[in-house]
Amino acid sequence: MNYDLNQLSKNQQKTSTMAGLKKLLQLIAHEKPTLIIAFFIIIANSALNLLGPLIIGHTIDNYVQHKNFDGVLRNAAILLAMYATALFTSYKQTTLMGGVGQRMLFTLRNSIFNKLQQLPVAFFNQNKAGDLISRVNNDTDKLNQFFSQSLMQFIGNISTMIGAGIFLLVINFELGAAALAPSLLILFLTLALSPWIKSKNAANLKSTGGLSAEIQESLNNFKVIIAFNRRDYFRKRFEEANTDNYKTAIGAGLANNVFVPVYGLFASMAQLIVLCFGIYLISKGMFSIGLMVSYLSYATNFYNPLRQLAALWTNFQTAMAGWDRISQILSLESNLPVLPAGVNEPDACLLEFRHVHFSYDESREILHNICFKLERGKTYALVGPTGGGKTTTASLIARLYDPTKGLVLLGGKDIRTLTPEERSQKIGFILQEPFLFTGTVRDNILYGNELYKDHTNEQMEQVIRDANLGSLLAIFEEGLDTRVLSGGDSISLGQKQLIAFMRAVLRNPEILILDEATANIDTITERLLSDILDKLPESTTRVIIAHRLNTIENADEIFFVNSGEVIRAGSFDDAMDLLLQGKRVS
Numbered sequence: 001m002n003y004d005l006n007q008l009s010k011n012q013q014k015t016s017t018m019a020g021l022k023k024l025l026q027l028i029a030h031e032k033p034t035l036i037i038a039f040f041i042i043i044a045n046s047a048l049n050l051l052g053p054l055i056i057g058h059t060i061d062n063y064v065q066h067k068n069f070d071g072v073l074r075n076a077a078i079l080l081a082m083y084a085t086a087l088f089t090s091y092k093q094t095t096l097m098g099g100v101g102q103r104m105l106f107t108l109r110n111s112i113f114n115k116l117q118q119l120p121v122a123f124f125n126q127n128k129a130g131d132l133i134s135r136v137n138n139d140t141d142k143l144n145q146f147f148s149q150s151l152m153q154f155i156g157n158i159s160t161m162i163g164a165g166i167f168l169l170v171i172n173f174e175l176g177a178a179a180l181a182p183s184l185l186i187l188f189l190t191l192a193l194s195p196w197i198k199s200k201n202a203a204n205l206k207s208t209g210g211l212s213a214e215i216q217e218s219l220n221n222f223k224v225i226i227a228f229n230r231r232d233y234f235r236k237r238f239e240e241a242n243t244d245n246y247k248t249a250i251g252a253g254l255a256n257n258v259f260v261p262v263y264g265l266f267a268s269m270a271q272l273i274v275l276c277f278g279i280y281l282i283s284k285g286m287f288s289i290g291l292m293v294s295y296l297s298y299a300t301n302f303y304n305p306l307r308q309l310a311a312l313w314t315n316f317q318t319a320m321a322g323w324d325r326i327s328q329i330l331s332l333e334s335n336l337p338v339l340p341a342g343v344n345e346p347d348a349c350l351l352e353f354r355h356v357h358f359s360y361d362e363s364r365e366i367l368h369n370i371c372f373k374l375e376r377g378k379t380y381a382l383v384g385p386t387g388g389g390k391t392t393t394a395s396l397i398a399r400l401y402d403p404t405k406g407l408v409l410l411g412g413k414d415i416r417t418l419t420p421e422e423r424s425q426k427i428g429f430i431l432q433e434p435f436l437f438t439g440t441v442r443d444n445i446l447y448g449n450e451l452y453k454d455h456t457n458e459q460m461e462q463v464i465r466d467a468n469l470g471s472l473l474a475i476f477e478e479g480l481d482t483r484v485l486s487g488g489d490s491i492s493l494g495q496k497q498l499i500a501f502m503r504a505v506l507r508n509p510e511i512l513i514l515d516e517a518t519a520n521i522d523t524i525t526e527r528l529l530s531d532i533l534d535k536l537p538e539s540t541t542r543v544i545i546a547h548r549l550n551t552i553e554n555a556d557e558i559f560f561v562n563s564g565e566v567i568r569a570g571s572f573d574d575a576m577d578l579l580l581q582g583k584r585v586s
């Protein structure tokens with residue numbers, strides 16, 4: 001399945017936008033009461049602002065021209081009360097919508113992160129971490145900015161414009177129609193240019209994701225960069241990504257601001273029309289000065305928000321471009337669904353590969369028609385040349401991927417019918433490159449293990465001793481409290497492997513897979529691990545992948561994995577022969 005977010009098909013993009021929009025509505029469903037209150041407050045605020053010019057016009061025509069100062073003072077007091085109320089409604093709408101925006105940002109980031117946790121390994125193989133970080137951080141913030149600031153102004157401006165438009169038409173229809181005519185041109189222009197603005201912003205967000213991916217890659221690999229003195233190479237790559245980001249930012253900025261002068265021009269045109277036409281009507285005695293003052297004010301009330309809408313519209317387009325990128329993640333489904341429980345085969349072995357085929361992508365099949373069985377309590381070794389397919393086979397045992405054809409059965413059940421919790425409880429996988437989290441050795445050993453989470457350190461040490469792991473813990477000077485910094489950078493690779501080993505063994509799995517788990521460990525510690533493996537419960541099946549052949553001397557059965565095939569190698573010496581032949585062949 002294609003998980004590359006930057007290469008989604010048109011169909012995938014279309015369904016992701018629709019599914020994303022549905023998801024967005026679901027996400028803000030619980031905000032409905034707040035949004036309704038905010039909506040009415042915004043309308044009230046616009047109404048208060050719109051009544052002002054009418055009262056001023058009325059004051060000029062009825063009180064100022066007749067020198068009725070009581071009336072002037074009364075209307076001034078009404079205006080003061082209205083403006084004070086408008087100040088309050090304006091404050092209220094800002095706090096309400098600001099809250100909605102922040103809560104939405106919070107929920108949205110949580111939803112994306114939860115989705116990322118559900119997606120299969122194939123998704124992470126196909127996407128760069130930096131681009132994903134940019135989607136979680138930057139793109140969600142674009143949406144937050146729109147919701148917390150622009151949406152409120154958007155509704156406020158639209159309602160002010162509608163109100164001002166109605167006043168303009170009601171006071172004098174012909175003059176109103178002439179004043180509003182330029183806005184129709186603006187509407188057509190806006191609709192015509194919107195897709196272009198959105199695409200410019202989408203390109204900019206994409207290149208920001210690319211820039212973030214570039215930074216992330218060079219920060220992750222800084223030791224290699226320094227060791228190989230490739231600073232220039234990465235500087236050049238960064239410069240290219242930065243230049244691309246700069247160019248797309250200029251493009252987006254240009255697109256976002258193209259409306260501002262155009263809107264300004266049309267607004268000034270409308271003022272001019274009102275002024276000329278209005279003076280003509282006054283000279284004919286068909287219009288009063290007070291109404292003219294109100295009228296000019298309404299024309300301003302109509303075109304000023306329109307001018308602001310130019311900026312808000314581009315914010316909206318940026319938010320939509322960000323939302324497209326977010327919804328691409330939210331609409332993805334894992335290609336590793338849990339199937340309904342099927343038939344449980346009687347007298348089944350612990351694990352069986354039944355005619356398994358597998359490929360990472362369509363270009364090349366990595367495993368062809370693999371059949372083998374693993375018995376409970378035995379030790380198996382997978383050997384074979386580099387790139388032969390050992391890790392791939394182990395990954396299918398742990399269901400990091402599903403076979404493209406064939407079945408993997410665990411205890412007689414299709415492995416796809418097991419929930420992730422059941423599966424991870426039954427299968428312990430120590431990866432070639434164990435990943436540790438920042439925290440302590442204790443945090444890392446207990447990662448994903450609910451059983452001992454409330455144990456004190458003393459109780460934990462006892463559990464570790466009972467599992468024969470005490471000698472491994474003793475290697476860490478501060479025991480369970482030893483600090484692990486920056487994802488494990490503060491400790492050696494061998495020590496990381498020991499922590500990963502303890503983490504897996506303490507879960508008491510039915511199958512324990514060790515993928516080159518002793519590659520970075522000294523011979524004495526390796527012997528310790530070998531003793532621990534021997535003392536695991538009798539029912540535990542061990543699958544050991546190793547290049548150092550002394551580690552698999554005691555295996556009950558050896559499989560030779562090469563060129564997409566997994567074959568029984570027979571004795572240790574036969575495996576050696578195959579390995580030497582295999583190496584020659586590859």
Ligand SMILES: Nc1ncnc2c1ncn2[C@@H]1O[C@H](COP(=O)(O)OP(=O)(O)OP(=O)(O)O)[C@@H](O)[C@H]1O
Nearest residue numbers: 125360361366384385386387388389390391392393
């Ligand atoms: N994520 C991936 N995407 C595409 N191809 C992959 C991926 N991972 C591995 N491969 C390819 O699959 C083949 C088998 O790789 P695998 O890692 O299973 O070999 P291995 O026997 O474990 O090698 P090693 O001894 O070096 O660990 C290799 O040709 C490799 O290039």
